[in-house]
Amino acid sequence: MALPADLQNGLSPAEIEFISENELVTLIPHRNIEQLNLLQGTLKPAVASREWRAPLWLALTLRRRAQCRILPPDWLSVGKCRPAVLREEQDQPGFSKLPPNYMEIGHMLLESAADDIPQASMVRRLLKDLREVRQAKARAGLAFINGKHLVMDNIAWMELNEIRPFLTEAFLRMRQLEPEEAEGGMP
Amino acid sequence: MDDYYDIDSILADQQRIPCTMNIEGTALGYLDNNPGEDLPYGSHLELPLWLAQALARSQQVAIDMPKAYGESMRNSMKASTGNIDLQQLGPYYYLFGTKLLALVDDMELHHLLAGTFRERVCSIMDYAHSRAGAEQTTMFMRMDNTERTLYQIGRRSVGALRRWSLREPDADEQRLRGATTSLTSLKRSASMM
Numbered sequence: 001m002a003l004p005a006d007l008q009n010g011l012s013p014a015e016i017e018f019i020s021e022n023e024l025v026t027l028i029p030h031r032n033i034e035q036l037n038l039l040q041g042t043l044k045p046a047v048a049s050r051e052w053r054a055p056l057w058l059a060l061t062l063r064r065r066a067q068c069r070i071l072p073p074d075w076l077s078v079g080k081c082r083p084a085v086l087r088e089e090q091d092q093p094g095f096s097k098l099p100p101n102y103m104e105i106g107h108m109l110l111e112s113a114a115d116d117i118p119q120a121s122m123v124r125r126l127l128k129d130l131r132e133v134r135q136a137k138a139r140a141g142l143a144f145i146n147g148k149h150l151v152m153d154n155i156a157w158m159e160l161n162e163i164r165p166f167l168t169e170a171f172l173r174m175r176q177l178e179p180e181e182a183e184g185g186m187p
Numbered sequence: 188m189d190d191y192y193d194i195d196s197i198l199a200d201q202q203r204i205p206c207t208m209n210i211e212g213t214a215l216g217y218l219d220n221n222p223g224e225d226l227p228y229g230s231h232l233e234l235p236l237w238l239a240q241a242l243a244r245s246q247q248v249a250i251d252m253p254k255a256y257g258e259s260m261r262n263s264m265k266a267s268t269g270n271i272d273l274q275q276l277g278p279y280y281y282l283f284g285t286k287l288l289a290l291v292d293d294m295e296l297h298h299l300l301a302g303t304f305r306e307r308v309c310s311i312m313d314y315a316h317s318r319a320g321a322e323q324t325t326m327f328m329r330m331d332n333t334e335r336t337l338y339q340i341g342r343r344s345v346g347a348l349r350r351w352s353l354r355e356p357d358a359d360e361q362r363l364r365g366a367t368t369s370l371t372s373l374k375r376s377a378s379m380m
Contacts, residue, residue, distance in 0.1 A: 009340075009344075012347060012351075013347055013348050013351030014351060017351070111354075135316070139309070139312055139313060139316065142309050142312055143309050158348065161344070161348075162344050162345060162347075162348045163341075163344070164344070165340045165341070165343070165344050166312060166315065166337060166340050166341040169336065169340050170308050170312075173281065173304065173333055173337070174301070174304060174305065174308075176281075176285055177281060177285060177297075177300050177301040177304050178301045179294060179297040179301065
């Protein structure tokens with residue numbers, strides 16, 4: 001109860017971003033880097049101009065110092081995002097499959113390494129569209145709220161975190177209001 | 188059933204509910220603003236819910252259906268739930284309703300309350316997600332306190348995400364910064380003394 005109200009019910013967006021920074025990305029360093037012993041594991045030494053897998057936070061740090069070029073993940077491209085938006089717009093149940101941390105990773109890469117992403121401004125716009133369509137979908141899903149369950153496959157961390165405080169409270173109230181007999185059928 | 192420390196639950200208990208006396212209330216006239224007199228059998232009076240609850244369990248009073256949950260209210264609720272001013276009907280409409288349902292057997296009201304909540308919760312989420320404006324204010328005025336809490340919870344998480352995507356400092360950071368500035372100004376004023 002000592003936590004501020006907005007932290008009691010889950011993580012803050014910044015915390016989710018922090019977790020997502022551990023995601024491995026491919027980058028091309030501009031110079032050799034020795035073997036790194038990190039908490040999450042040991043990174044092989046990097047050879048200049050050769051592809052190297054490293055956590056996102058390290059990649060972004062190097063990128064900000066202009067010591068590497070980041071190869072954006074497969075899904076962060078106009079070619080992958082545009083069909084995803086279209087698929088999402090066709091009224092299909094559930095969300096289309098994207099990495100659970102697509103929002104944070106897209107946001108961070110577009111912020112610090114936009115030059116490494118082909119057609120970055122288009123990708124940025126598509127990501128925004130994607131988020132809006134999915135948000136509308138989550139809202140539509142709420143119409144079927146019944147105090148017991150709600151199906152939201154493939155919802156991203158950030159999206160879930162946004163609606164979780166609201167949903168948990170709504171479910172709690174719903175359960176208090178629903179007549180008892182309706183629950184008899186459930187095991 | 189509900190949390191002992193839940194302040195909303197306590198406040199909902201204060202709300203008055205119409206009752207009919209099932210017994211002869213000797214020298215209980217003060218309950219009906221008539222001190223020193225008796226409270227005759229069959230007289231109508233309004234008691235706070237916590238008192239009515241206890242008296243109804245021992246059959247000393249009979250609970251009457253409050254107007255806010257009465258027939259005409261139910262009809263307009265069945266017609267449309269969106270525009271009903273629940274705040275006016277009772278600031279703890281749902282909470283009081285569930286407590287009332289524990290005393291009277293009324294399946295229709297039970298389904299009606301659950302249905303009303305279910306329908307309204309969607310629009311509350313919509314309002315929480317969209318930019319605050321005149322419409323939000325009108326709707327907020329019509330929400331009962333349970334719904335208002337829900338709306339505020341929604342607004343908070345939406346705001347947190349918006350601030351994150353715009354890279355604005357969140358509330359805690361601002362609070363911390365506020366604390367440090369007040370500390371430095373304290374130090375400054377102390378050194379000046």
